Amino acid sequence: MTKKHDELGAALTFAAQRSATDAVMLHGAMADKLGLHVTDLRCLTMLRASGPATAGELAQRTGLTTGAITRMIDRLLKGGFVRREHDSKDRRRVIVTAVPERIDEIAPHYEVLAREFGKVARDYTDEQLELLLEIFNRLHETSVHVTTLLRESD
Numbered sequence: 081m082t083k084k085h086d087e088l089g090a091a092l093t094f095a096a097q098r099s100a101t102d103a104v105m106l107h108g109a110m111a112d113k114l115g116l117h118v119t120d121l122r123c124l125t126m127l128r129a130s131g132p133a134t135a136g137e138l139a140q141r142t143g144l145t146t147g148a149i150t151r152m153i154d155r156l157l158k159g160g161f162v163r164r165e166h167d168s169k170d171r172r173r174v175i176v177t178a179v180p181e182r183i184d185e186i187a188p189h190y191e192v193l194a195r196e197f198g199k200v201a202r203d204y205t206d207e208q209l210e211l212l213l214e215i216f217n218r219l220h221e222t223s224v225h226v227t228t229l230l231r232e233s234d
Contacts, residue, residue: 096219110189116159119144120152124161124186127178132165134173143231 104118111118119142126141127133133141139149153176156162161182167173201209 113189114186120156123152124178128183132175132177134175
């Protein structure tokens, strides 16, 4: 590796850390606007992206305790954002499902973000956007891997 490559790698690491901090701040502001806890909003995003889950699965994905997950689900139930359903194959299992209509109410708050991201994306070629998408996907995989390593070391 060259010195320039090392410098660019360090700059990319810093940029990724800054981007993660920016995302935390953005989602905090979004949660405040919606009257939710930021963790509740992230949980809704997980349910939207990955589909229904048990409380235990949500605890594992988020790293929260089962008690904290139960309180979060209770808040989301009270707000009408999720519903609990018994698993049709195992009535002892309770599945948490996002309520699509309530999720649709959140979407307009993200439109400004999508619009601004779209402005940035217009400055790049299709090939550059494909590379950026590959980088973000790989960084996501890395974040999931590192999160697992951190939790396993407890």
